[in-house]
Every structure is written in structure tokens, then in C-alpha cells.
Amino acid sequence: MKHLLAQRSLVAVLAAVLAAGPAGCDSKPSGGSDPSAGISPKVMADALHAVMEADRTVYASQVVYRLQDEEEVVHASEHWQDEKALPLPAQMFRMGAERVAGTTDAFSYGLLSKWPVNRKNAPRTELETAGLDSVAKDPSKPFYGRETLGGVEYFTAVYADVAVSPACVTCHNAHKDSPRTDFEEGDTMGGVVIRIPLR
Numbered sequence: 736m737k738h739l740l741a742q743r744s745l746v747a748v749l750a751a752v753l754a755a756g757p758a759g760c761d762s763k764p765s766g767g768s769d770p771s772a773g774i775s776p777k778v779m780a781d782a783l784h785a786v787m788e789a790d791r792t793v794y795a796s797q798v799v800y801r802l803q804d805e806e807e808v809v810h811a812s813e814h815w816q817d818e819k820a821l822p823l824p825a826q827m828f829r830m831g832a833e834r835v836a837g838t839t840d841a842f843s844y845g846l847l848s849k850w851p852v853n854r855k856n857a858p859r860t861e862l863e864t865a866g867l868d869s870v871a872k873d874p875s876k877p878f879y880g881r882e883t884l885g886g887v888e889y890f891t892a893v894y895a896d897v898a899v900s901p902a903c904v905t906c907h908n909a910h911k912d913s914p915r916t917d918f919e920e921g922d923t924m925g926g927v928v929i930r931i932p933l934r
């Protein structure tokens with residue numbers, strides 16, 4: 736859990752840096768700074784994604800896999816509250832995203848898919864759909880673009896979420912709400928979407 740807390744606090748630091756604007760890292764007052772001196776939205780999105788991916792992998796392997804499959808002391812379940820179980824990795828991810836949404840508007844993120852178990856995780860914008868198609872074709876290349884939503888321009892990045900273990904495939908293919916039942920290991924099952932408003 737220490738790892739997770741450390742990573743969560745890194746997200747908080749990144750959020751604070753973003754919220755403070757381009758001058759967030761130095762001691763000068765932020766008002767008169769040159770906006771071009773800040774880091775690019777792409778670098779920011781890539782850095783945020785690195786933290787998210789690390790967090791997701793550590794939770795899946797060191798918490799869920801270790802305690803459920805190796806030590807067999809607790810299981811992970813979609814109905815984790817009723818069953819006093821561990822939340823699924825995707826649920827942990829969503830709860831983190833919801834907390835971030837409650838603390839900053841400097842960026843937002845989510846785990847989406849064109850074949851979602853939870854319909855809330857379906858793409859809603861053209862760019863999200865194009866990004867998910869693109870990372871499904873080539874998971875090694877993130878997709879970057881700009882979109883205007885509600886009058887605000889955003890930099891939006893989409894990163895592949897790949898079926899890294901047989902458990903991903905078995906659970907999704909068998910899930911009653913899954914619109915797709917033919918996932919194979921190594922397939923892109925969805926993508927992490929990170930959105931940064933450009934001001």
C-alpha cells in the first residue's frame with residue numbers, strides 16, 4: 736500500500752503543478768510568467784500516464800494477483816463491497832479518476848473501451864473513438880489530438896490498455912455485460928484517455 740500511496744501523492748503533486756500553471760515549479764509569482772515556459776501538454780500527459788500505468792500494474796500484480804492467486808487470502812470482485820473483497824483493477828482506476836475529478840480541473844482521465852463491460856466506459860467524443868481505434872491497431876503508439884468540448888479546447892491523449900494476462904481475457908469474455916467475447920491475450924481491450932484543457 737505504501738507504493739500506492741506514494742504514487743497517488745505523485746499524481747497529487749503533478750496536479751498541483753498543473754493547477755499552479757507554468758510557473759508552478761519556481762518561486763517567482765505566477766502572474767507575469769511566460770506561458771510558453773511551461774511543459775507541453777504531451778509531456779504532461781505522458782508523465783501522468785506513466786504514473787497511472789505503474790499504479791494499475793502494481794495494484795493488479797502486487798495486490799490482486801499476489802493476495803488472490805498466490806496467497807489465496809482474499810479475492811477481487813466487481814461486487815467488492817457486498818463480498819468484502821478487493822475492488823477490480825478497473826474499479827480502482829475509476830475511483831482514482833473520480834477523486835482527481837473532485838480535486839482539480841487541470842486534467843481528467845478515464846479507462847474506456849469500444850467494447851465496455853460498463854457502458855459508462857464507452858467513448859463519447861469523436862476523438863476518443865478515433866484514439867481507441869488507433870491504439871487498437873498499434874498499441875505501441877499513443878494517439879494525440881485536440882478537441883473542443885463545451886467551448887473549451889482540450890489536448891487529449893489515448894494510450895492502449897492491453898490484455899497482459901489470461902485473467903483479463905477470461906473475465907471480460909465471460910462477463911454477462913461484455914459486448915465482446917473473443918478477446919485474446921495481447922489484444923488491446925481499451926485505452927486510457929487523458930484530457931488537458933488548454934488555457
Ligand code: HEC
Pocket residue numbers: 795811813823824825826829846847848850851852853854856896897898899900902903904906907924925926
Ligand atoms: C474479474 C474480472 C475482470 C478482470 C480479471 C479484468 N477486468 Fe477489466 N473490467 C471488469 C469489469 C467488471 C469492468 C467494469 C468496471 C467499471 O465498473 O468501471 C472492467 C473494465 C475494464 C475496462 C474499461 C472498459 C470496460 O470494459 O468497462 C478495460 C479497458 C479493462 N477492464 C481492461 C482489463 C484488462 C487489460 C485486464 C487485465 C489486466 C482486466 N480488464 C481484468 C472485469 C475484469
